[in-house]
Amino acid sequence: MKEKRAIALFSGGLDSILSCRLMADQGVDVRAVTFVSPFFGYELLARQAGHCHKIKEKYGINLTLVDISDAYMAMLRNPAHGYGKHFNPCLDCKIFMMTKAREMMAELKASFIISGEVVGQRPMSQRRDALRVVERESGCEGILLRPLCAQRLEATPMELTGLVDRERLAGLSGRGRGGQMAMAARFGFDDYPTPAGGCILTDPIVSRRIKAYYAEHERVSAADMRLLMVGRQFRLPMGGWLVIGRKESENSILDTLRQPGDRCLVLKDRPGPTGVLRYLKSPADLVTAAALVVRYAKKDIHGHPQPGVVLCLEGEETVEIDIGERDVRETQALTA
Numbered sequence: 001m002k003e004k005r006a007i008a009l010f011s012g013g014l015d016s017i018l019s020c021r022l023m024a025d026q027g028v029d030v031r032a033v034t035f036v037s038p039f040f041g042y043e044l045l046a047r048q049a050g051h052c053h054k055i056k057e058k059y060g061i062n063l064t065l066v067d068i069s070d071a072y073m074a075m076l077r078n079p080a081h082g083y084g085k086h087f088n089p090c091l092d093c094k095i096f097m098m099t100k101a102r103e104m105m106a107e108l109k110a111s112f113i114i115s116g117e118v119v120g121q122r123p124m125s126q127r128r129d130a131l132r133v134v135e136r137e138s139g140c141e142g143i144l145l146r147p148l149c150a151q152r153l154e155a156t157p158m159e160l161t162g163l164v165d166r167e168r169l170a171g172l173s174g175r176g177r178g179g180q181m182a183m184a185a186r187f188g189f190d191d192y193p194t195p196a197g198g199c200i201l202t203d204p205i206v207s208r209r210i211k212a213y214y215a216e217h218e219r220v221s222a223a224d225m226r227l228l229m230v231g232r233q234f235r236l237p238m239g240g241w242l243v244i245g246r247k248e249s250e251n252s253i254l255d256t257l258r259q260p261g262d263r264c265l266v267l268k269d270r271p272g273p274t275g276v277l278r279y280l281k282s283p284a285d286l287v288t289a290a291a292l293v294v295r296y297a298k299k300d301i302h303g304h305p306q307p308g309v310v311l312c313l314e315g316e317e318t319v320e321i322d323i324g325e326r327d328v329r330e331t332q333a334l335t336a
């Protein structure tokens, strides 16, 4: 008899929760995995233990996070099936994650994989033919079960051999959420995530930035990808890269994204935005960056930027930069 253990691809959305619960209710030992990259789920890494504990408490699901950043970023440069509307390589993304899950099977002693996909739910990656492509190209034919729509698909070996009871799987399809809501109510879940975008690669503005970055750079890093997703972005004349927070929450995020070698810029005597300056090569860029921080700080009553001193922090060192009206004026071209 095969092990009744499955790896679940777990996005954290309702569908993935329900597919795990459907299996657990049949006595399958479900090991859920959330793959994270700078484009989805990365912030969970900082609170991994607490997050996994919460999922266990709320839904009774054993969860592990797996960071796939480097390999995922490499795939994103040239996905075999191309991109969706933005820079989202949905089909290749699914194939990539299924492949990773398959590679983890031996280690976890799992005999099959489950996913929360529902046939016809998403235009690109969940059409019936797309589901088959994912299965085939990830090497998961015969070992992948989609519990939420299984009754609408051909029976898998797991069902045919009796490892899983097909009668107790679901037959959902399409974009409606009614079936999922009813199922959630049956399981007694009244507090679950709403269907979320979740993936920044489908965001029209940020995905354009990421695409442009890929076009300009042969190598990409998770740290750079994460910095691309926040605040106002500036390419400075001498090659520096400045990001300025637009609100308090972005200033806090920027604080967490600083890397060794980055400069952090803040006003000395009054509150204002945080700037993170990366890849500084010339002192001229440092002055420009400080002037931009002043420019986006609170204006005077006439709506003009107020000159001031900007602190530049790097490691243990702090440098003061005095910014006058002229310095601020000279940033005009960069903000146009």
Ligand code: SF4
Binding pocket: 040, 088, 089, 090, 091, 093, 094, 125, 199, 200, 201, 202
């Ligand atoms: S939306 Fe993002 S995470 Fe979801 S399949 Fe597409 S690329 Fe992957």
